[in-house]
Every structure is written in structure tokens, then in C-alpha cells.
Amino acid sequence: MSQKNNNIKQVAIIGAGPAGLQAATVLSQNQVQVLLIDKQAKTGGHLEKWSHLFPDSRPSNEILKVLQQGIQKENIQFFKNKRVSKISKSNGQWELGTDDGLVINSDAVVIATGFNTFDAHQKEEYGYGIYPAVVTSENLESIFKGETTWPFNSSGKDLRFGIVHCVGSRDAKCGNLYCSKVCCVTAVKQAIELKKKFPGATVYCFYMDMRMFGTGYEELYQEAQTKYNIQFIRGRLSEASPSQDNRLQVKAEDTLLGRPAKLTLDMLVLMVGMIPAVSLEMKNDAVYLNQPAYGSSFITPDDVFLKMNHHQQAGLFITGACKGPASIPEVLQDAKATSIEVLNYFNNKIK
Amino acid sequence: MAGTKFGFFDANVRSINLDVETPETIEGVLHREPSLLKCIGCGNCAAMCTAGHFTDLRFYRLNLYLKRGLVNEIRKEAQNCMLCGKCQLTCPRGVNIRHAILLMSSIRP
């Protein structure tokens, strides 16, 4: 690997999404040699796929640009298209092995593998993959970015959209009991964006509970109601099917009224939840990064109060959404906190 | 309405009295089907329900009736169920709805 200078410490960061990029930036600013590894050819992770961000509709490009500029440094090396499958430690040195046989050595490891989105095919009754008018929140962002086209006649009048919250989240049947946390506010954001694009459209949000936890979120929710007249229905969808005029026929329950509802839509957006991207397994003193199976959990920190960025061994750090659903601002803050922990580790301040 | 001279006349007050102790019959149902405690009232069951398209049957509401001690309401709605199990197969909290319906509709006031 790269030349080894005893005074310069090396850190390997697995994942070049917002968390990985932010940690790489801070660590390189502090004279640490960064080895940034990603399974894809580009940096940016999911941020790269997003058009605008909540709560202030900031173009995600702006944030991404700042993060990508942060890694344009000599002491950062980017390994693209590499999937790390095994991490092991001996004599204080870490060794990372990839699927294609590459070995990378470092003094510390930061896991910033983030999340995957839930596979909406699993909720077959919602018709994803069967009816083109059914899309995921991720697909919708790529439509917003202009990378894909609207799955309906966008010049049509009286367009009607439905947004389903909690697809694959808070669902024990899908193996994910947790709340993905960011979908509620994403749904509100996307509903507003749809109304901005199609002012004459009607947008229905089907929610279980509205979880507007962050700064400015509740305000956004209120704006969606008052300024954009978005309809919030507390209830679940049962199924989608084609209607007579080739649109979508949707059945749902309105729990606040206690009555079933039936509506015809031009597009149905499924707010897919976050699921872990890797599942860690300790075997023969090595950590294996496996493809998560049904019900796999996110990576657990050693202590949710005091060791939020540590995972079981000194020198092994975890950051960002690999620990569970998180928003971009939270992830960026967490990556900075992780960087301090890594520096402290190098300065022998923590064991 | 005739009644008391002072204060409230509460014959027509609709409030549920949560001060009374939970009847044993209800405890019994919860004991035999503890998954009822997991319900979050999301409405998935009712959305799935064929009987619910024709009648008042709403399982999430039955569960609330049960927990609030409104035994009389349960029967009226539960009897419409066909036990087909579509709701149970998709209940996001894994409530054993069919068993719960059988237990609930067995309650005698």
C-alpha cells in the first residue's frame, strides 16, 4: 500500500456517502492520511440521488459539492468500486479485505456504510414493479432531478397523487420494527414539491403517525396544510389496482373517521424506509461485512450515551446512518464527532 | 331535562369512565392474546377488510373498545368478521387478529 510514515496515521473509511465524506474532510484537515473506500464509482451515496433536501428545500448538489471539495486533498485516496468484506486487527494494525482480493492497511477504521432503501417489491399489494404509476420516494427524487420522466401524462389536468408513509418501516412483517424517522418529513417535502410542480393537483398523504421531530419540521407540516392544502389521512392503504381509465384505483382506511376510502390516482409514491446496508458478524477475531438478511439490525454502538461512535474494538468506529435512520444534518454532525474520537484514539487519549 | 338542581346532569355524558377497574373478562382476553397490546391503531386491518367495506367492523377500534372496557360495542362489530386473515397477514405489528376476534366475540357482558 501507500508509503508508511510512522508519524502520519492512516484511517480507512468504508463508505463515501455524506458521513464518510465529512469524516474524511475533518480527519484529513488534521493531518491524518485517509483511505476512502466505496462500493460505487462515485462519492455521495444516497445524497447523490436526491434532488432537494428538507426542511429548507436546499438543492442536495450544494451540500454534495461542499463535501466533495473537502476530499480534494493530497492526503485522501479514494478507492472506487471496492466492497470491503472483512476487517481484522493485529498488533494495533487494521487490515481490510475486499471482495476482489485487495488488502488495505490502516491504523483505524471508520464504518460509514449508511443504509439501503427498503425493496418496495415486497409490498406487492401496493403494485410497485407492476404498475408504472407506483414509484418510490427515491424514484420520485430522480424524476425531480429530470433523470426519469413522470409516469403519467404530466400535461393532464386535475392530477391526483397519493403518498404512503411507512413502507417497510414500523412493520414487523417486513422484519423492521423501527421507525425510519426521515420519511414523514420527506413525504411532506415531496408533497409540497409536487404541488409546486402541479399547482392544480391534489395530494394525499397516508400516514400512521406524523413524526415531525426536527427543527423546522412541524412548521413545514403546517405549511403543507395551510399553504399547499395537502390532504393528510391517518390510515393505511390496502391495495392498488388499475382503474377503468388506466389510472390507479386505491383503497384505504381513514382511521380518524373509521371509514374506508376509495380514490383514483395518477401516481402513488411509496415512502420506502431505511434498512441496514451491511450486517456485521464477528468470526475468528475478524469482522465480516455481510449482506443483511431478513430482520438484520443496524450496527449497535457500545453505549448510546457515551460511546455512540465505537463498536466493540479500540480503533473501530461507526458513524452516520449505518447505526440507524438519520437525517443528513445529523449524519454530518455525527461524522464530525466521530473524527474527534478517531483523533483522540491516535493521540492515545482513549484506549 | 329534568334532574338535579345543581352541578352536572351526567346521564347523557358520553365520556368513557376510565376510573373503573378493568373487568376480568377483558384481562382474560389480553392474557390469552397478548399481541393485542402491540396494536398502534394504524388502520391496516380495516383497509384490508372486505367485511369492513360493508359494515362497521374495524378491528383497531375493537381493540380500543376492549382496552377502554366498552364490552357491549365489541360484539356488535366483531360478528361481521369472516376470519379470512388478510388483515393478520399484513398487520405491521404482528397482532393475532383472528384469535383476538374469536376471543372478543366470546365475551359475555
Add this chain to the structure above:
Amino acid sequence: MNQYHPFILPFFIGFLAMLVILFVRYALWFRGFSKENRKRIAVGLFTTQTLLAIKEVGAEALLHLKIYRTNPVLGFMHMSLAFGWFLLILGGKLESWYFTGDFTNPVWYAIFLRYFEPDSTHLMYHGVFLFFMELALLMVLVGVALAFTKRLKKSILRIKNTTRHNFGNKMALYALWLIFPLRLLAESVTTAAHGGGGFLTASVGVLIPQSWAVESELYFWWAYSWSLGLFFLALPFSRYLHIPTEMVLIFLRRWKIEPASGFNPDKGLQAFEVHSCPGCGVCLDVCPAINKTEIAFQSAYFVNQVRRGNGYEQTSGMCLNCGQCDEVCPVGINLENLRHQTRSKIFNQASFNHSWMPGSMVFWRETTEVVLFTGCMGRLNPQTTLAVKNLLNEAGVSFIHMDEEESICCGRPMMLAGAAESAKKMMDRNRENILAYHSKVLVTTCPICYKIFKDEYNLEIPVLHHSEYLWQLIDEGKIVREKSALQLAYHDPCDLGRGSSCYEPPRKVIDSVGQLQTLSRQREKSLCCGNNLGSLSLSENERQNITANTLKVLTLDNPDVVVTACPMCKKTLQRQSQVKVTDLAELLWETHPSNSLKFSKKIEKSRFLAEVK
């Protein structure tokens, strides 16, 4: 010739007590038979059925051929105990008859013959008798040794789970274990004292000093007699009641006795059924839920609880009704029916009212070839429904999808909950609707619906599961596919396989597009997906454990796709599987030349994910 000694009393009293108790119990159960059933007994008694029953008693109660087929070692254990003992009784009787020239000698005389007649060398062919009797004894002893080993170490008998017993059963069990070793000892000591003996007793007898033998001989005969007496006394109150009851049950079944509806384990056929369960545990190992639930509810336990009259309230509702235990039960107890009856008793207060059901929604339409029913669960699998419709169009078959908008449940889930009356009303309404279409054949994509349509609806038109109909279309050349190299594992849905004996059509459909894998649990032995509507009270966790295990078996040989033929199984397996799970209709449609490229990409993706793991 002395034919009496006080030591026979424990045996004789125990034996008599058993006869009296059995007589009283059976008489009470017999009183529970309806008039029709009593008539059936009277008529059946003098038909060839009686002879066939005798033959069956020999095959099942003595030789235990059914257990032998499921588990040869376990079968051999039961056979050596039952058949060996039978030979001892038969041989003893013949021997004593030969000795005395009197057939009507006392019961105990034959049993304790070796004490009364230690030396038989003066009789012709005495060696033949001796050899025969000691061979039978050896056979029983091997059985006892195996039974003992089974309790110590189950794996030797290739079983994973054995039943656990209460005090009464244990008493009877220990008495039974002692009987034959004590007989061997008693006979050997007598041989040592007085000479004679066959290959077994003589060889043991050599080791015993004669003087000691003469002194202590009687103690052994007392012990032998006590163990027999205790066993016989305990028999009517233990699971060993199954020995005589099973034989009676075989006759009753041959005479076509009909089970009474309702739960009544102390009357009629149900009494004979529940008391015929030997608790052999064959139902344990095959159960898909074995060791996967907090409380064991398997049939062996359940039937025991029914006999005791408590505990079944909890276990009855847990069972998935997958039919696996019914399939292997060596006694052939109708376990599913028993469970339904307990459920209808437990929930007898629950009542349903479906007067809201919409009437026939049929207006005038052209008569179609097929009326398609996709059922409640079908609504959760639009992909399957779409595939079936595409395939019917491909084959040029006219059809109408009768429950496209709303479906009334077929009634089987209601039936499985024990509410047969309410189920009946739903069935009547559905039957009306189905027949109103005047189609030639009813095709359903749901095995749950299929089973009840076929078994209970009495429709005037044929009922086909979509696998059967699709195979028919392939066979007629209306759907043509090229066989590919795809590795396919097929999951038999309970209600389609064991429930309706439909094993071949789905396999033929799958075989026409790819390579059907052979699985360790398939056809009659296939595992339940974990969500069979038969279970009322299994928790979500327990169900998921069952699903995980079923998936493990299905994907053992790395199939490209797991194929099933039930919307419920598909939904259940799909959620937890790393490998693509699909209905056979989807498989058939997606392997259509215009779709197959897209399909292979989908599979590649799922394979990749599985391999990365």
C-alpha cells in the same frame, strides 16, 4: 400337578382389575354411539370388513408396519415389543395346552409355566417350544432395550423428539420395562435350580449357583408377578390403554362408524380415537413447529391433554393444521377433526352474522370457459393474478374474474376456527355466485379456497387449482415453453399437497420451464410456510421461526427461484427469503419468450445478493 402358588396373585388381581375397568370404560364409550352407528356395527360385524380388520390388527397393532415405514428403528422397537409379547402369550398358551392336554388351564398357568414345569425334557418336541419361547422373549428384550435407549439417547433411534410423561404413565412405563428382564431372571434362576431351560435361560442359569437359586427362586417369580400386576392395573389409566383400544378402533373404522360432531372425548368414536394414541411421538419430529414455539402443542401432547380434560384449550389453537401429523399418525387418528371440535367447544360463545354479504353481482355476460377466483389472499398478490390472466389470454381461453372487486371468503378459515355453521352461510352465498356465471370450470389460485371448493361445495362444475389448469393448457399445447437451466425449488402448500393430494400438476408445470430440484422435505413431507390459517394463536415470532426453517430446507441446494402455488405461502416466504420467491403462474408467464430476458436479470440480481451473503 400343582398349578397354583400365591405369587401369581399380584398378576391375577391386576389382570382381573384391568379387564373389569376396560369393560366398564368401553361400555360407557359404546353408549355414546348414535343409533345409526350402532346399526353400522351390527351390519358390519358380519361382512368381510371384520376379516380385513383382523388383518389390519395384525399389521398395525402387532407388526406396526406404518411406523416401520416412517422410521424402521422405531418400528422395529414397537414390533419387537408388541409382536414378541403376542408370541409369548400365544406360545405360552399352546405350550401349556400341550403340557396339560387341557386348553382351559388357569390364565396364570401359561404365564408362569416355567415355574410350574421347570423341566420339560420328558416331553417330545419340548426343545422346539423352548427355542420358540425364548426367541420371542429375546425379541421383546431387544425391544425393551431399544425403548430404554430411546429414553436415554434419542438420536440412536433416529428421532429428535420424544414425548414427556406424567407420573401415571411413568409408573406404567417402568413396570413394563421390568416385566421382561424379570421374566428372564425368574426363568433363569429356576433353570439354575432345577435344570432344563433353553438357549437363553440356560446360558444365564449357568452363572447362578444352584443352592442360591433354589433358595431365592420365588423372590424373582414374585417380582415378575408384581411387575405384571402393576402394569395391568396401571394400563387403563395410562397411555398403554392404547394397546387394546387401538384394536377396537380398527374394527370401528372398518365398520364405517361416523364421528359425531362436537367435542366429546368420553363418548363414541372420539373416545376410542383419543385413547388409541400411543404417544409414540412420530408426530413430533415431522411437525414444522417442533422446538420452535414456547409451548409444545404437538398432537401427542394435545391428545393427551384432551384425555386428561385440561390444557388443550391453549394448545388446540396453536397448531397450524398443516396436516403433517395426520399424514404420519400410525394409528390414523383424525387429528384435524379433533382439533376443529375442540376449537368449536372453546369458542362456542363466539357467533358471527354475515347477513351483510352482497348478493350475486352477476349481470348478463357472455358465458366463459373459466370462472377465476383468486380469493382474499389473492388480493395481496396482484402479480400472480396478472400472470394467470396473461396466461389464459395467451392460451386463448375466455374467462371471467369473479372476485376482481370484492371477495367473500371461501369459508375455510372460519371452518378451521371451528365455526362450521357460520362457514356454511358464506359457502352458500359463494356457491350461488359461482354457479351464476355458468362457466365450464372454476379455477382458483388459492389452495385454501381450492380445498373447500372441492371437498365441501358440491359444485356442479369441475374445480381446478391454477396449477392443474395451467398444466392442462401446456399439455394441450396451448402454452409452449422451452425448458431452461433454471434451478427451481418447489414448496408444496399444505392445503394443496397434503390437503388435496395435488402434487403432480404443479411439478409438471415447473418441470416444463426449468430444473425441478429434489428436496429433503417435499410432497407429503413438505414443511408449512408458517402462516397456515389453521393456527390461531401462534405468535408472530414463532411463525417467523417456522418460516425461517422452511426456507432453509427450500434453499439448501441454492435454487435460482423458490416456486410455490399459494398466495399465502408466497407472501410469507417472500418476506424472509434471500432467494426470489414466486408463484408458478408468474414463473410460467415470466418465462414467456417476450419476458424471459427481463426475468433472468431479476434472478441474477437476487442470486448476486444471496452469494454476497
